[in-house]
Amino acid sequence: MSLRTLFAGDLHVVNVGLESFAQPLRDSGVDVTSIDWRPPAHGDDELGLDLARLVGHPLVEASNAVAMDRILAVQPLWVDVCPAREAIPALAERRLLLHAGPPIAWAEMCGPMRAAVVGAALLEGWASTPAEAERQAASGGIEFEPCHHHDAVGPMAGIISPSMPLIVVEDPATGRRSYSNLNEGQGRCLRYGALGDDVMDRLRWMSARLGPSLRAALRSLPERVNLRSLTAQALQMGDECHSRNVASSALLVRELAGALAQHPDLGGHEALEFLRGNNYWFLNFSMAASKLATMAGHGVEHSTVVTAFARNGVEVGVRVSGCGDSWFTAPAADVEGLYFPGFGPEDANPDIGDSAIAEVHGLGGFALAAAPAIVGFIGGTPSAARRISEEMATITVTRHRDYQLPGLDFVGAPVGIDVRAVVDTGTEPTITTGISHREPGIGQIGAGITHAPLECFIKALRAFPALPVEP
Amino acid sequence: MSVRNVVHENLYFDSVALMRVAASLDDRPGIEAVSLVMATDANRDVLSDAGLLTDEGRAAGPNDLIVAVRGNEAALVEALSDADAALSQPWSPTDGTASPSHAASPRRLVGAPEGANLALISTPGRYAAAEALKALRHGMHVFIFSDNVPVQQEVMLKQEAHQRGLLVMGADCGTTILNGLPLGFANAVRRGDVGLIGASGTGLQQISTLLDSMGVGISQLIGVGSHDLSAEVGGLSMLTALDALAEDPSTNVIVLVSKPPAPAVAGEVLARAAAAGKSVVVSFLGSDVRAxxxxxxxxxxxxxxxxxxxxxxxxxxxxxxxxPDLSPLVDTLPGRWLRALYAGGTFAYEAELLLRPVLGAISSRVERYAPGRVPRLPDSHLVLDLGDDVFTSGRPHPMIDPATRIEFLRAAVRDPASAVVVVDIVIGHGAAEDPAGALAPVIAEAAGSPTAPLVLAFVVGTGHDPQNLGEQEQLLRDAGAVVVDDSTTAAEVAGDVLTKIGATR
Known part of the structure; x- marks a missing residue:
């Protein structure tokens, strides 16, 4: 029995609690690891014990391994661009708009999301004035559902309306598909709640010219674009593929440039001009690819792996593989960031957008060690960025095989947020994100760092289905 | 307020780096707004909207960098010059958030290194079982110092451990010595062939130190926690440890010590002891078990x-x-009552057990105790366990902090009704640095008085303990106490003296 080996071998001690227990052992030359302990689950001792029952449990460990195998097996190929109504039938059947984050009613929506709803209603011709659009939304004339409920993701307000062109990403092994809209660029954009002729003109141009030219270009490529290999390359070039997409956008444009140039009639040349100046172009691809991967890991019984984290500007929510389709929500957190001239924290809307799906897939804050150019968000040093990536590795199940972090000697990006680890350590996932003005119609005012609130994970753990009686 | 733009031609910085420089200048007195941007069309529009664009900026091209500032004249000049300096500096950390790259302490037990085989847990009791369970799931033995762990949680832990071939020491476990290494309170005793297992921490310390004084050493000393031999827990850890010592080639003699176990548990432990194949000494205080x-x-x-x-x-x-023969003292003692003031709960229990037959009624509690107030001692014999929850809620245990015991000791030596005062001094790892030194002044202060009672003391420890047995005993003697070897002797001597007083008055 193992007590014999305890008497025979050396002690390797873990100390949880009073440090005075560790010192005499250290003085005697014993290896002692002190845990930087604090009460798990915000001090809820009953939930803490429930959590402990899940720790090291063979069913949970096996289920998490299955979920991660499915997530990491996905090959996200960019296969098409088409109007949203063709990709998502519900958009053709009902007067429906998709939005970012967990479900939310019009009356509760934050300023930027309301503005984006108004913009979409004008774009679709459902209303001819903003006031009319608001009346329709308020009277139930427009339905609202989360993008996530339709295998889609949208950054910031995340409004998807029937005529908007969508990126279609497919996993060839399963035929599973995910979607995102096309990125409008920086500054005044509908996704940040900016309204105006400039914004509407660009949206109309994207539907009429950008979408069709991209579709034609894509179809003339010899093979589909594998977003996973493109992301892996970009991580070697300074992107973390959430708030920094400069390299990935350039790589993707390089793939498309020749083909776009061959379709001037459809808008290929204008598209090239537009893409030249859009440093966020790849973000929506990164999101769609991340959604495709994480949705593959959803629905594994007994798995504590997080498969979505999304924010609607009022609430944020997580979904967990073994917890069905419920959202576990908390009030949206503030973003700590750097601001454009003339704006400050008092202008900022709380955290918003589906883009944190990137973190759920090991990118963004989890891959911060790959992106020295944006370390300004977290104190300004590459070592701080490395520390965040390392800290995120303490709350994930595994590491990505392809997504490697040069700043950490090419170790894989931490992936697969484990509800158990978040609640046990109190370490909240770090998210890199843009900042939207809280008033409708203004737009992006900065960018920075936020965290997925512990409360979401505590609620998910409370709702986690009981395990069968242990063997 | 005025606005100034400075254009750096063909100078590229990433936007985040520029925003960082801007943020460092933004909150200065006299500065209203700062922006550093590459002069793209879009960025010039943003500056224009913010009222930060001048003709210089308007003329800049996309490869140029604009530093735009609004503020009072003096502050503007300084801010622009500092912006220049910041742009020409090599990148360097500007705050304290950078740290060496060594790994931080893990935040959870699961993050402990591979190969860890023992977890020490001293969190508040309501969190202890969760931490212990995680440790067991990762193949570690567990020592739980925490008390107030619900007994059903202790049962759950010990069943889990049993299935995994692991040992749970505790909850409420004060002492263990594994492979010569002290966990919690433990004395520097010599190593040898006697293995001890106990539900009583001070009982284990007393036996192991007495063995040391007799030239006998210990192989292992395993605390199982004060509730292990209850009917609910069923002695699960004592049975596991007994099996282990039965198989341990370094152990020839096994000692089991506890306050009285639940009868069914005592029976099971004795049956297992009989089958151990080694000599087993059983000391279940106050229990009438037969070999x-x-x-x-x-x-x-x-x-x-x-x-x-x-x-x-x-x-x-x-x-x-x-x-020692203390009969000559009997006539000099003014009062007639015993005041035994123990830090070790097992010593209090043993004293009551030995003295009730000779002294009759003994009180084990005091009325209306409040820290800082002079304790009221009863008009009867008194045996107190000052480690009891009544005295330790919100205060450290008297083995660590002598404050409560000093209050009681002072009250006892000043009380003319006191005849004999008994104190235990427990030294070793984990105990106070100089426990005898803390009590000695109180004893000495009373020693000169004609109404001073006899103070009997014993020290639990060895010459190798950090506090040193001999030095602690000498401090007590110098203060006027009579020092005996152990708890049992102290109770017996007190009983003799008090019996003689009772017979003469």
Whole structure:
């Protein structure tokens, strides 16, 4: 029995609690690891014990391994661009708009999301004035559902309306598909709640010219674009593929440039001009690819792996593989960031957008060690960025095989947020994100760092289905 | 307020780096707004909207960098010059958030290194079971110092451990020595062939230190927690440890010590002891168990348990130590009551057990105790366990902090009704640095008074303990106390003196 080996071998001690227990052992030359302990689950001792029952449990460990195998097996190929109504039938059947984050009613929506709803209603011709659009939304004339409920993701307000062109990403092994809209660029954009002729003109141009030219270009490529290999390359070039997409956008444009140039009639040349100046172009691809991967890991019984984290500007929510389709929500957190001239924290809307799906897939804050150019968000040093990536590795199940972090000697990006680890350590996932003005119609005012609130994970753990009686 | 733009031609910086420089200048007195941007069309529009664009900026091209500032004239000049300096500096950390790249302490037990085989847990009791369960799931043995762990959680932990072939020491476990290494409170005793298992921390310390004084060492000393031998827990850890010591080639003699177990548990432990294949000394204080087999020896007190184990280990009798004859003192003692003020709960229990038959009624509590107030002592014999929850809620245990005991000791030596005061001094790892030194002034202060009672003391420890047995005993003697060897002797001597007083008055 193992007590014999305890008497025979050396002690390797873990100390949880009073440090005075560790010192005499250290003085005697014993290896002692002190845990930087604090009460798990915000001090809820009953939930803490429930959590402990899940720790090291063979069913949970096996289920998490299955979920991660499915997530990491996905090959996200960019296969098409088409109007949203063709990709998502519900958009053709009902007067429906998709939005970012967990479900939310019009009356509760934050300023930027309301503005984006108004913009979409004008774009679709459902209303001819903003006031009319608001009346329709308020009277139930427009339905609202989360993008996530339709295998889609949208950054910031995340409004998807029937005529908007969508990126279609497919996993060839399963035929599973995910979607995102096309990125409008920086500054005044509908996704940040900016309204105006400039914004509407660009949206109309994207539907009429950008979408069709991209579709034609894509179809003339010899093979589909594998977003996973493109992301892996970009991580070697300074992107973390959430708030920094400069390299990935350039790589993707390089793939498309020749083909776009061959379709001037459809808008290929204008598209090239537009893409030249859009440093966020790849973000929506990164999101769609991340959604495709994480949705593959959803629905594994007994798995504590997080498969979505999304924010609607009022609430944020997580979904967990073994917890069905419920959202576990908390009030949206503030973003700590750097601001454009003339704006400050008092202008900022709380955290918003589906883009944190990137973190759920090991990118963004989890891959911060790959992106020295944006370390300004977290104190300004590459070592701080490395520390965040390392800290995120303490709350994930595994590491990505392809997504490697040069700043950490090419170790894989931490992936697969484990509800158990978040609640046990109190370490909240770090998210890199843009900042939207809280008033409708203004737009992006900065960018920075936020965290997925512990409360979401505590609620998910409370709702986690009981395990069968242990063997 | 005025606005100034400075254009750096063909100078590229990433936007985040520029925003960072801007943020560092933004909050200065006299500065209203700062922006550093590459002069793209879009960025010039943003500056224009913010009222930060001048003709210089308007003329800049996309490869140029604009530094735009609005503020009072003096502040503007300084800010622009500092912006220049910041742009020409090599990148360097500007705050304290950078740290060496060594790994931080893990935040959870699961993050402990591979190969860890023992977890020490001293969190508040309501969190302890969760941490212990995580440790067991990762293949670690567990020592739980925390008390107030619900008994059903202790049962759950010990069942989990049993299935995994692991040992749970605790909850409420004060002492263990594994492979010569002290966990919690433990004395520097020599190593040898006696293995001890106990539900009583001070009982284990008393037996192990007495063995040390007899030249006998210990192989392992395993605390199982004060509730282990209850009916609910069923002695799960004592049985596991007993099996382990039965198989341990370094252990020839086993000692089991506890306050009285639940009867069914006592029966199961004795049956297992009889089958251990080694000599087993059983000291279940206050329990009338009988030896079920020749190799099981039942000892009625702690001193006898130590002597029996030493006899078995050495294969020879251990000479008895003469107790001091204090009968000459009897006539000088003013009062008639016992005041035994223990830090060790097992000593209080043993004292009541030994003295009730000779002294009759003994009180074990005081009325209306409040820290900082002079304690009221009863008009009767008194045996107190000052480690009890009544005295330790919100205060450290008297083995760590002598404050509560000093209050009681002072009250006892000043009380003319006191005849004999008994104190235990427990030293070793984990105990106070100089416990005898803390009590000695109180004893000395009373020693000169004609109404001073007899102070009997014993020190639990060895010459190798950090506080040193001999030095602690000498401090007590110098203060006027009579020092005896152990808890059992102290109770007996007190009983003798008090019996004589009772017979003469």
């Amino acid at each position: 079920p087999a020749p190799q099981v020896v039942v000892a009625s007190d702690l001193r006898e348990a130590a002597r029996a184990a030493a006899r078995l280990s050495l294969g020879a009798d251990v000479p008895a130590v003469e107790a």
